[in-house]
Amino acid sequence: MQEVVSKGISHGVYIITVKAKDKINGMTAAWVSQVSLRPLLLMVSIAPARYTHGLIKKSGYFAVNALASDQKDVAKHFGYKSGRKVDKLKDASYFDAKNGSPVLSDALAFVECKVVNIYDVGDHTLFIGEVIDGKILKKDKSPLIFRWEDYF
Numbered sequence: 583m584q585e586v587v588s589k590g591i592s593h594g595v596y597i598i599t600v601k602a603k604d605k606i607n608g609m610t611a612a613w614v615s616q617v618s619l620r621p622l623l624l625m626v627s628i629a630p631a632r633y634t635h636g637l638i639k640k641s642g643y644f645a646v647n648a649l650a651s652d653q654k655d656v657a658k659h660f661g662y663k664s665g666r667k668v669d670k671l672k673d674a675s676y677f678d679a680k681n682g683s684p685v686l687s688d689a690l691a692f693v694e695c696k697v698v699n700i701y702d703v704g705d706h707t708l709f710i711g712e713v714i715d716g717k718i719l720k721k722d723k724s725p726l727i728f729r730w731e732d733y734f
């Protein structure tokens with residue numbers, strides 16, 4: 583049934599980045615969506631086991647980096663290893679968003695959010711974030727669309 587849901591419900595591919603005190607990290611996420619217009623709210627769905635999960639709880643902020651269609655390798659780099667073991671941002675080019683979340687310079691666009699609600703749902707946690715910063719970085723590129731068979 584997971585395959586049916588994955589094929590039927592389309593998603594982009596994103597790197598969720600975070601800075602909590604002296605720690606920075608990023609992880610790949612496909613389960614990201616806008617959920618409100620006024621105020622402008624996004625949600626990201628993150629499993630509690632992810633290193634990023636604890637860092638967002640500590641920080642209260644995160645950034646969503648939208649990947650472009652030619653960045654599948656970036657999704658794999660941030661999606662198969664944990665920041666507990668490796669520094670995934672070591673060789674990446676990034677700058678700081680308004681509240682310090684790292685933004686990948688090569689991303690299609692980024693949005694930085696302040697966490698306003700946290701909900702436990704099934705085996706994931708929904709972080710609802712109010713948009714505080716953002717920019718389209720690559721105007722001529724198109725988004726990377728998630729396809730289960732590309733990664734798993």
Ligand SMILES: Cc1cc2nc3c(=O)[nH]c(=O)nc-3n(C[C@H](O)[C@H](O)[C@H](O)COP(=O)(O)O)c2cc1C
Pocket residue numbers: 595607608609610611612613614627628629631632633634635657658660661662663664665666728733
């Ligand atoms: C294409 C792709 C999409 C993913 N989407 C999600 C997601 O939406 N939520 C989630 O919790 N993990 C997702 N993952 C898994 C995490 O990216 C992966 O477990 C990562 O290593 C966690 O890193 P961290 O421990 O440094 O936070 C995805 C992985 C891939 C490759």
